[in-house]
Amino acid sequence: MSRYFPVGARRLFPRSPLVTDAGERGDDQHFHPGQTLEGVAPVLGLYYRAVSGRNAALLADGGEGDPERYPDTHTTIRLPARVARFVHGADNFDWYKAALTHRAAHYAAGTFDFSFAAEAAHFARLRPQLDAAGMGRSSDLEAFFTLFALRELAIEVFTVIEALRVDQWAKQRYPGLAQKYALVQKNALGERADYLATRSPRDALAEILVQASLGADVPPLVPALLHDPVRAILALCRKVAAAGARVEDSAEATLRAYSLIARMPNLAADYGPASPVELEPPAADGPWPLEWPEPERNRLEGEEVLHARFDPVAYRDQLGSRIARYRTAGPLDQQAIYRFTHADGTQPARSADASPAAQPAAAPPPEPLAHDHHDHFPGDQSVHETGELHSHERFSFIHPEWDHVENRYRRAWCRVRESRLESAASARFFDETLRAYGSLVPGIRRSLERIAEAGLRRIHRLPYGEEIDLDAAIASRVDTRAGLAPDDNVYVARQPQARDVTLALLVDISSSTAEHVAPEADEAMRAALAKVHGKSYRTILDLEREALVLLMAALERVGDTYGIYCFSGSGREDVKFQALKDMDERFSDTVAARFDRLRPLHTTRMGAAIRHAVRKLRGRESRTKLLVLLSDGRPFDLDYGQQYGEGAELEYALHDTRQALLEAREARIKPFVLTVDPQGNDYLRAMCDGLDYEVLEDVAQLPARLVSLVQGLAA
């Protein structure tokens, strides 16, 4: 029967009897579906932030079958994906709310601010004075647990007692929640009704401590051996629950409760008939052990015998790694959230699966590759001269290309195949990204809206204004003299113009975007990312996708017309131009689900993609048209300028891209190139001379920069 749960590995939330019953009938999904974390996270995330003053990602735990259940950290909170403990839906919502209040109260009521020097409010000091820093411990709390021979038991006891304290604190500070909180606690107690039976004395005392911390008010039924310790435990709990108790009180109570529990024998489960504990007279305070740190125990008995079983309470958290020092909460800026990598200037790690063609500086392939359709090229100059293409298909468009050697356009040189990206079955990536960073969207939206009214126009013949409109005033005078009714509208004013922006975003998805970004240092953050991306690393394309999701969510709110197009190519006859969202398309789940199908593909032929985007923008009637080109590498395709020999394609590609950007400008479209190639500076300078461009030093800045860029351009 001895089930033992190591610290940190939480036992799974026991299901309520109600749900178990339904499950046996095989329809626990339909009996009462309860409340999902997904449904409550946006609202309760805000609530948690207000109450705790901290930012944290609310993530679903892996469910009961997950072998790796993470304890909470300072930045991530794990909650069950679905709660169906109560028949009434609102109660399930309140369960989440109580769970988050409990977690927030750890911060607001100072669990992690424990200090050796501070005195407890209701207890005499048993703790020695310790210097955490001198002991090489990062926090007083961590040093505190070195006092105990059975450190893990001490952490369990402290966790329960501190949970009691913060629950009481929360109920007092949030009177509107007290009743709901009590309901949640009652539910937790109800699940533990038969937990006392067949336990060893030590486990039974531990369970009584947990039940007391949940506000159990019925005297427990236990054998006579336990009566005195139980009275002592209950007395400790009353003190910790009293108003004004601090984390130091919990620590003092932990020293005492730990001694009581550790003193109990742990073997026999059957130790006499059970009888109700007499609560009067209350237990005397002490005597308590005075020797701290505790002398090492004889461990011959084995760990299992020394430990006590604490079954977790579902709505409460584990302290996990948080007993070590944490950084105090400060305003979390956008950059800090976005910066998942260290900006140490090192090259991003190359992924093993990046194809050789993806390496920007690599020499061209010695032989035409399988997907290069131009095996007739070498040695046959005349074919190039007349190699014009024709379009016979729908959604296939022919564009010219600039040949800088001959200083002329090559007519009908590239075929762009336009398509819409396929949608995945669900918009998982979009939703996960928004759930993880969604709180940024209002900020982004607001910054976009601020520039909504840019520019002023002089408006004549107004009834009020800054200056007199001379023409109108003269006309009015003339009318008066002529005996006609004069016009009152004789002023001029400057008025702001309405926002009128169309944005086309071109995203490079060539295979070099499969390169990995330097991994995130914080383990919790890695776990959060794993949730979003389904893997433990991120590629440049992942960053691009994250940036696009946030920008898209913000643009939807602002209401600008925008299109997002991904391009790649394998030769001039086959430039892929895939719409993630077309300008005419309305945002929908189908669009959102396309993010999951975005994969690195082939190479880059920028010129054709830019010309095609310009063609699409030309048809729009906005006052401001923006073309943002997002690229990781060079404008490099297999057969770009191949006729001029090996090594010529880079030069050729640069000139063609530059020419395409200039064409955009002639069409009154503002182009902007944003690249994340750390070596991009050199070629960009030549390519974008006189045009707007920017090189990101650190790929991780991409989401933040992209957003601010769109603001700046539309201004």
Add this chain to the structure above:
Amino acid sequence: MPEQPIAAEAYRVREEPFYLQVGDEAALFEAAFRERIPVLLKGPTGCGKTRFVEFMTWKSALSLVTISCHEDLTATDLVGRYLLSAQGTEWQDGPLTRAVRSGGICYLDEVVEARKDTIVIIHSLTDHRRLLPLEKRGEVLQAHPDFFLVVSYNPGYQSTLKDLKHSTRQRFVSIEFAYPAADLEQRILERETGVEPGLAERLAQLGAEVRRLDQQNLLEGPSTRLLVHAARLVAQGVAPRRACEVAVVQAMTDDAVLAAGVRQVVDAIFR
């Protein structure tokens, strides 16, 4: 008998406004006034900037001209304009010109809301020259010895595009205002509305907690003014949750999710 309308430049604060000092702001203001160095008040909306100006006006017994700036405010609106009359055109002074002529405190509220080209006309008023050029009349107006310029702005929500020019901001002494600490805010609420201390404390708690949401620009935190409104409604018999809903939640945001989040805090604090 109906009251006579008061000319803009003749308005005085007759009764002492309630203002709870947070730091040395009153002493600083008085020192700056004696030296005639213009004052810039920075701080979020509803934290007491305007109340402070009223309080200082009352203390100094000067007149107060308040001009609320907005993005359509033009230099003409401030300085004055020619109007058409039966005989031709007629010059009419703007509020700034009237204050410059008659002396007293001139308060430009939310100054960055005005366009940059509007604001530069105060440059010559705010340095040693103390002159206001009336361009359209070809005149220069010397400021009254008691003329004192105070401007306010909220650095939080204005866009960077609307930031003050450095050449403007460096003409002022800047006094920064923040929301009062919870215990001060509680006193303000009690004093301002007469509600019982328990309610004032809870409202101050609500203010402090919801303001944590503005760190990321989610919303402009609830101002002391909003809390005062909620307290007044409660004093009139409205249930606390309902009062907070209409006076705080709905006043802060139209975003349904944000409102729901704030409402959760309200529901937790009030029964």
